[in-house]
Amino acid sequence: MTTGIILEMKNITKTFPGVKALENVNLQVKEGEIHALMGENGAGKSTLMKVLSGVYPHGSYTGDILYKGQVCEFKDITQSEQLGIVIIHQELALIPQLSISENIFLGNEQSRRGIINWNDTIIKTRELLQTVGLNESPNTLISMLGVGKQQLVEIAKALSKKVKLLILDEPTAALNEEDSENLLNLLLEFKKQGISSIMISHKLNEITKVADSITILRDGKTIETLDMLKDNITEDRIIKGMVGRDLTQRYPVREPKIGGTIFEVKNWNVYHPTQQERKVIDDVNLRISKGEIVGIAGLMGAGRTELAMSIFGKSYGKRISGETILHGKRVQLNTINQAIDHGIAYVTEDRKHYGLILIDDIKRNITLTSLKKISRNLVVNDNQEIVEAESFRTKLNIKTPSVLQKTGNLSGGNQQKVVLSKWIFSEPEVLILDEPTRGIDVGAKYEIYTIINQLAMEGKGVLIISSELPELLGMCDRIYVMSEGRLTGEVSREDASQETLMKFMTKSRG
Structure with missing residues (x-):
């Protein structure tokens, strides 16, 4: 079980233009534990993990990262991976046109004198796939796999990098119940092998099932860390920490007409x-x-x-x-x-690819389905566009300093509200x-x-x-x-x- 502290993040502060994403955040992870990181969308969970893994390099934030007692100043993700810190993002980073083995060892090729040894690659891939319980040929293309199996390939890829601290950002968001169950069991198996995990998830039932500790963030600040073994932690107790209030009704009451x-x-x-x-x-x-x-x-x-x-x-x-x-x-x-x-309006399940233009601002995303409502003679009325977007920002409580903000900078929940605004605007x-x-x-x-x-x-x-x-x-x-x-x-x-x-x-x- 736990022998000490593997990771300590002290007073981490990270600012984006107009937004303080993290403010003096502290996180402590023990060796060989599953540590859940929870909070509402926009609380700063993914940002904190990107700071840890070097996606946001040292110098772009303030505070200290101590890994196995040593201060770390990661310039990029390669440096953190060399120490065994591996992050699996919510959007899987696999190349569909390449095989499982090519994806697992991409950037970490099994080579001698600059020539890839395919025999070694296939043998090691088979071992890794066996470890994660994926019964597929190493030569299978990623495009032939469902999302659940792709998630297991990502974990196999992490294991190939001799992972000591595995970070999973919403690992079961796109999985069905059976695949989710398999993934959670895999994390428990890794725990027995001494691998520590940090898991970001909104699925309370999964967290209460596998987590040893939970750190809750709210509005970019650390609220509390709960010990699942010592404290009597219920789902309602976690929700109260996340939202700052009791949420007795999960679903608002409606009298259908x-x-x-x-x-x-x-x-x-x-x-x-x-x-x-x-x-x-x-x-x-x-x-x-x-x-x-x-x-x-x-x-x-x-x-x-x-x-x-x-x-x-x-x-x-x-x-x-x-x-x-x-x-x-x-x-x-x-x-x-x-x-x-x-x-007829259709809000897609894949908001990032099909629902929004992430590099464009909020106002343009909201008005996109019905530009004719805010234009005359094919010329968009900019003032009217801002007025319409502002009304949706207020009505749907989109948390942003301005409708001129890039949509890609919003949290997932606020992005979803922009998608809904876009379609409600089309009446x-x-x-x-x-x-x-x-x-x-x-x-x-x-x-x-x-x-x-x-x-x-x-x-x-x-x-x-x-x-x-x-x-x-x-x-x-x-x-x-x-x-x-x-x-x-x-x-x-x-x-x-x-x-x-x-x-x-x-x-x-x-």
């Missing part, structure tokens, strides 16, 4: 974009009423995102057939512009929200749930796709369940339970 049907999809079939004999969506029928929040549950690969994207301007799939009906009339949604013009009648709270802390989740409820109260139809069953049960009036591209069940709020949904989610074609 459901009207007539707004939107219907009938006999919807979609084939894979490249494997055109493979049917991805099979004869799906669904409806959304005015003021109703409808959920779609399903395991990874069930076809939920594919269904949403195919409906939204046929942005996914080939040989799409079926009907889309708005207010009782059949409508053509063959392009994204047609979908927007008919009042949709139907909003499709794909994993709307993925990678977002409980405080920001509550705010986003409140926004969703408000949209329903205004008479919009809302469709939520979520991998978190408690979220669907807490928010939805009715839930559809998908498995292998088909709808296998439809459950009302009163009849819905995790067990019922799981039964339909695991129903196969047989």
Whole structure:
């Protein structure tokens, strides 16, 4: 078990233009422990880990890093890796076109006299894959693996660097329940081998399961460190530390006022974009009423995102057939512009790649879907654009000093609010929200749930796709369940339970 302190970060302060991201933060990690780092989006967790790993080099922050009792001044990530400190970022840093073995040893090639020894590379890759429990050929391309397996490749890559302190930033955010469970068990196994881990996560149940200690950050400051063995730590206790208040209701109360049907999809079939004999969506029928929040549950690969994207301007799939009906009339949604013009909005699960232009400012991201509302004769009215963006900043409580700030500088929760603002600005009648709270802390989740409820109260139809069953049960009036591209069940709020949904989610074609 623990023999001493492996890491100490003292009085770390880091400033970005207009924002103090970290202020005198302190962190202490014991040898051979799993230490959780928790806090709301924008609390400074990822920034602190980037300081530790050298992504933000010495000189760009103030304070001291002591690793195994020695003061460290990392100029880059290579220097921290040489000491066995390895960070796995939320966005995986793998190259899809290269094989597993090429990715694992990229920059750390097994070579003699400048020539790569492929035999050594393959043998060592096999050993590493066995250690992380991944049964794949070293020659398999990364593009052929699902997200769960890619996460294991990242961990194998960390092990190849003789890791002593493993940092994982939201490691299970994009994983299903089974893959998440495997990953947590792997961390417990590493702990037995004396490897220390720092884990950033918003999933309270996972943290309470594996963590020995929890350090909570709030607004760039250290609030407290909790010992999971000594203290009686509940999820509510952690939430109070994160948000500074008791959050008794995880889901805001709403009295549904459901009207007539707004939107219907009938006999919807979609084939894979490249494997055109493979049917991805099979004869799906669904409806959304005015003021109703409808959920779609399903395991990874069930076809939920594919269904949403195919409906939204046929942005996914080939040989799409079926009907889309708005207010009782059949409508053509063959392009994204047609979908927007008919009042359909789609908030993607991948906000960084498809939802936002991270290098552009907040105001431009918010107005992007409906520039015609703030322009005349093809010229954008800058003042009107700022006024509109400012109103969303206030209404949705986007934490930023200015709407002229780069969107990429915002925390995940605030980026999600910008995506929602963008689509609310287009004045949709139907909003499709794909994993709307993925990678977002409980405080920001509550705010986003409140926004969703408000949209329903205004008479919009809302469709939520979520991998978190408690979220669907807490928010939805009715839930559809998908498995292998088909709808296998439809459950009302009163009849819905995790067990019922799981039964339909695991129903196969047989």
